Amino acid sequence: MNSPSTINPIIPGFSPDPSLILVDGTYFLVNSTFHLFPVTHKLEYGDHLVATGGLYAPTIRNHNGTFYVVCTNVVNHDKDGSKSELQNFIVSTTDIYASKWSDPVSFDFYGIDPSLFFDTDGKAYLCGSKSPGPQTKIMLFEIDVKTGERLTEEKALWHGTGGIYPEGPHIYFHNSMYYLMVSEGGTHEGHSVTMARSKNLWGPYEPSPRNPILSAAGTDEYVQCTGHCEAFEGKNGEWWGVCLGIRMGAARLYGLGRETFLTKGKWSNDGWLSFDRAKTHLYGFEDVQDHLRLTAVPGVDLLYIHDPELSRYSVSDQIIALAASPHDLTSAEASPTFIGKRQRRLEGTSSVKLLQSQTGTSVLAGLAIYKDETRFIRIFYSSQSLTINVQTINKAKGIERTVQHELENEFGVLKLEIKYTEMEYTLSYAIDDGDVRELSKVPTLELSDKDFVGPIVGLYAVQESYANGDDQIIFKNFVVDTA
Secondary structure, eight states: OOOTTTOSSSBOSSOOSOEEEEETTEEEEEOOOBTBSSOOOEEEETTEEEEEOEEEEEEEEEETTEEEEEEEEEEESSTTSTTEEEEEEEEEESOGGGTOOOOOEEEOOSEEEEEEEEOTTSOEEEEEEESSSSSOEEEEEEBOTTTOOBOSOOEEEEOTTSOSOOEEEEEEEETTEEEEEEEESOSSTTOEEEEEEESSTTOOOEEOTTOSSEEOTTSOOSEEEEEEEEEEEOTTSOEEEEEEEEEOSSTTOOTTOSEEEEEEEEEOTTSOEEEOOOOSSOTTGGGTGGGOOOOOOTTTTOBOBSSOOGGGEEEOSSEEEEEOBSOOTTOSSSOOSEEEEEOOOSSEEEEEEEEGGGOOSSEEEEEEEEEETTEEEEEEEETTTTEEEEEEEEGGGTEEEEEEEEOSSOOSEEEEEEEEOSSEEEEEEEETTOOOEEEEEEEGGGGOOSSSOOOEEEEEEEESSGGGTTOEEEEEEEEEEEO
């Protein structure tokens, strides 16, 4: 997936909750998307964002030639979460390469992180984390995957080892035993993976004496918060895990958010699985590096916020035309005109050129590092005030700051640029291919918090007034994460 020089994370940037299967020599992996397209909502408590709605923790499975993805869509109707709706569903396909998926099949389960398990007799079972938290429990029931009908009553399999939020369950059948693997301790510094096993699918389950079988809690490891793991047997019979983790260069600096890491697994002589700690360099990776090459449909990396009006976007190789929207990046419900890609490098540069001749008389247009509607930084042009601006917003930390520079002359092309290191963003501009001028520096810590999401680099266009509702903003040469 990455070149051998970078190894881990194998999927850098905002890519949490990995689930993976190996089918006919090809690995298939899915991640959570949360606040990105399609529409989601957020949930706040106190001084920071602790949960985000949307698509939670999909699991991918294959049975008799059919691929299944099972997932939860969390819709938070109130800020306190008292009216959260958990919409669990299954989609399937017999031709994953054609990307022709079924309509969602809903099923009744008040919980999150569902996972399908197909037993040796062909019966399908659904296990998931029963809500509400934090004292959740792992439930199991038989399910008809075609209709979503529950075929048995729910039964509690395990409560974990005592950590909060037992979640992300997966069941594996190995050497005549059923193994239940879960995550505990929340998805940040206390995150861990634990395991239990049973001779019977319905239990009782015996916890592993090696628990936690994966964790960075209480260590000084650079890769922290490891958990939400999927175990799998590789092509050569070796065992591995894909898990989420966060590269943390300092305390409370959550970098690019939760990323996907690969780690080595090993079975003990008495039949228990455990994993090495996730590292940025993976020993033994050479054995599987030829199998890990990331492929995707062109354009699938382009992201939108909430439920986009796609008629506002025109995308080609070099040109992106955006129809300015009345909704700014601060919109919690409506979709602003925004298109972007995940920031995947801790050190890099993203830039774009804005064509002045195409802007209207009352438009804000620019380049942003966006996490959600309460946290972003952006450098943008105001056609009304003829200024270049840098704005830093983090409502959870009480940050709302703007640096402004008035333009002396008209321009034909305005280059907007954001350079970044692990510790700092530098926002600059250049007029008509002139010298790059730094406008502001922003510590990455000002955008960082203990949350579910990661930074997205994107272009946006907002109407400053309703006088020019049809303004087309033309950007060219949008590049993300150049070295």
